């Protein structure tokens with residue numbers, strides 16, 4: 001009998017325990033041996049399509065750079081493989097020398113050490129192809145791309161893929177973890193729209209993984225870097241015409257939250273058109289709380305009724321457009337103002353956003369926003385509600401690592417804290433964990449049966465037990481992992497380890 005620890009016990013992880021996890025994650029960034037021998041061995045073994053870079057070259061800086069400053073480490077060297085063959089060579093050397101390493105796609109991981117290392121930083125940046133196959137209706141994308149590159153290449157083709165919602169996010173981590181998109185209400189998660197993977201296995205074998213390969217197909221859809229290094233994805237393409245979308249910023253959250261919450265509730269309860277999507281966020285930046293609501297409709301005109309409450313709220317200016325998908329993304333607020341700060345994400349999966357739960361989220365925004373602003377000059381908090389369509393998980397019935405249960409929808413509420421001072425890291429993580437637990441407890445208290453649901457790996461805070469990411473899927477994932485990686489090569493890279 002395999003014992004699966006439900007998330008309820010993860011919730012009991014104490015603040016002291018989370019501080020230990022954070023402190024451990026930082027050890028990773030200090031006192032490391034030098035791995036120059038491994039760098040040199042890689043440099044002499046790879047082909048001319050690949051290259052090793054050293055500090056302080058600008059390419060080395062770029063290869064190590066992350067969206068969150070707290071995720072950036074100084075590696076011994078960085079390597080940019082240009083072919084799957086060279087990825088294979090690198091992985092074999094790493095396995096033989098037991099050198100710590102990291103694989104970076106877009107570098108948007110907010111957990112330190114997940115795609116950064118003091119060992120060998122592998123940057124996938126040279127895998128940058130976007131190849132459209134109109135006949136097969138697929139798009140091949142390299143794992144070094146960010147979604148902006150993919151949308152740019154698809155602009156004007158009449159096709160689109162199920163990818164990122166805001167600028168800058170990487171294709172690789174997003175797709176390996178699940179992928180919640182503007183198009184997910186219509187087509188499901190990104191993993192539900194993947195045709196194949198090119199994977200370099202931990203022993204260096206290059207393999208194309210399709211639905212024919214039951215185990216790896218299951219494992220790669222949610223399993224991150226546990227099964228090897230992915231060099232490309234082939235994604236399903238969907239027809240894409242012009243879209244309508246935009247955003248509003250509602251000031252004075254303290255006074256106006258009732259209007260915002262009523263409109264979110266109404267959207268969640270009444271809107272059944274899967275072409276419509278909403279991303280409402282409560283923010284406190286500095287010590288100023290507001291709500292920001294992003295709206296999307298997969299059609300050329302603003303749909304009647306669906307977004308009216310937000311569009312007319314307090315007569316605040318609406319930034320909107322009817323244009324190509326690419327143009328829509330360009331008018332959205334950029335996450336750039338937060339880039340370069342220290343950042344952690346955390347998440348609570350809920351079954352619905354009730355009026356009382358939304359009030360808890362507002363209170364948490366005000367409470368922790370104030371606390372963080374007092375703690376740290378760069379303090380900011382952000383609480384996303386993600387009211388997807390009830391059919392979100394029904395677009396695929398083939399088992400995937402994430403989510404282990406598709407019988408009911410989970411909304412992956414995202415909590416994001418930003419700050420600037422490294423010595424505040426542990427305090428911020430503890431605060432974030434406390435807020436995560438408050439929200440989960442509030443949802444349970446109002447009767448939501450979420451004590452044993454999983455959290456979304458791309459939003460989960462470091463230290464979250466893997467049981468809480470994969471639930472009942474964990475035993476199968478563990479047996480696939482030990483078959484594919486008997487010598488534990490991928491354990492030399494950070495991340496949620498199966």
Ligand SMILES: Cc1cc2nc3c(=O)[nH]c(=O)nc-3n(C[C@H](O)[C@H](O)[C@H](O)COP(=O)(O)OP(=O)(O)OC[C@H]3O[C@@H](n4cnc5c(N)ncnc54)[C@H](O)[C@@H]3O)c2cc1C
Pocket residue numbers: 067102103104105106107108109110114115124143164165166169170171172173174175176177178179180181224225228229230231335458459493494495496
């Ligand atoms: C501003 C912002 C907005 C976001 N919006 C969304 C959203 O709308 N929907 C959503 O679902 N998520 C969203 N996310 C979360 C996002 O999905 C994750 O941060 C994701 O991991 C980013 O992928 P990346 O390639 O940039 O990350 P990286 O930091 O490069 O990698 C993340 C993880 O994937 C592994 N990995 C990367 N490349 C490979 C590879 N080639 N082979 C094997 N393993 C690899 C890394 O080792 C690491 O463990 C957002 C994040 C941010 C910061």
Ligand SMILES: *[C@@H]1O[C@H](CO)[C@@H](O)[C@H](O)[C@H]1NC(C)=O
Pocket residue numbers: 048
């Ligand atoms: C790689 O480049 C070097 C120098 O530019 C050259 O001498 C060598 O022949 C190249 N090797 C291959 C295999 O192309």
Ligand SMILES: *[C@@H]1O[C@H](CO)[C@@H](O)[C@H](O)[C@H]1NC(C)=O
Pocket residue numbers: 363364367438
């Ligand atoms: C607001 O949140 C804080 C922190 O979780 C909590 O201590 C406080 O009781 C909450 N206030 C209300 C009115 O719920």
Ligand SMILES: *[C@@H]1O[C@H](CO)[C@@H](O)[C@H](O)[C@H]1NC(C)=O
Pocket residue numbers: 449452
């Ligand atoms: C809660 O949900 C689980 C499935 O995740 C189910 O097995 C259990 O019976 C539910 N409990 C209640 C009280 O509804």
Ligand SMILES: *[C@@H]1O[C@H](CO)[C@@H](O)[C@H](O)[C@H]1NC(C)=O
Pocket residue numbers: 201203204205483484485
């Ligand atoms: C590498 O691993 C795969 C998957 O476990 C296996 O099929 C293959 O035979 C291995 N190759 C070598 C050379 O050991």
